[in-house]
């Protein structure tokens with residue numbers, strides 16, 4: 001009897017596109033919804049089990065083998081540094097990590113921000129970035145609504161994700177520097193990848209084909 005594969009899906013911005021993509025390679029997830037109270041959903045026919053996790057926890061589920069594979073942003077992988085294989089760049093969920101300040105507080109050079117406070121969900125990436133620049137900063141870890149930091153005087157700056165740019169615009173912040181860009185990745189538990197190689201390899205090949213076809217379609221339009 002074929003073994004189940006467990007796929008972790010992150011709540012939030014990558015959720016819907018991840019479901020659509022998996023459905024295109026035969027792993028449709030009927031009954032799976034982001035807001036569902038049921039967090040584990042199994043499809044007996046395709047022998048796939050879906051689990052829905054908080055974004056930041058997803059690499060941990062995969063690292064421990066609680067999920068064989070998962071879909072998650074490169075930004076989270078860079079911050080969490082878990083022992084997982086990155087199998088495929090899925091191309092969607094494009095965003096970038098950047099440093100921003102309130103428009104009124106703009107300074108002329110990056111080093112002029114030294115010793116200020118930075119609010120971020122990405123303390124590791126932020127630390128690495130400032131260390132590389134040789135700038136000492138005080139990093140304040142928050143779990144969301146980072147833009148609030150400078151608005152209420154918790155921090156002078158933020159290091160955060162920008163996707164459409166709406167959030168920073170609405171909060172009258174301006175981007176000072178871009179740190180890296182990120183897209184969604186398919187990741188795997190290293191042991192699962194060996195033990196379930198055939199299925200997982202086929203999944204990667206099929207996903208690659210779907211992504212290539214979509215790219216072709218876009219070009220043709």
Ligand code: PRP
Nearest residue numbers: 144145146160161162163164165166167
């Ligand atoms: C992310 C990020 C920004 C926003 C950027 O937050 O932290 O707040 O999205 O997107 P935009 O450039 O398209 O406006 P998220 O929605 O994940 O929620 P959070 O603030 O609770 O972390």
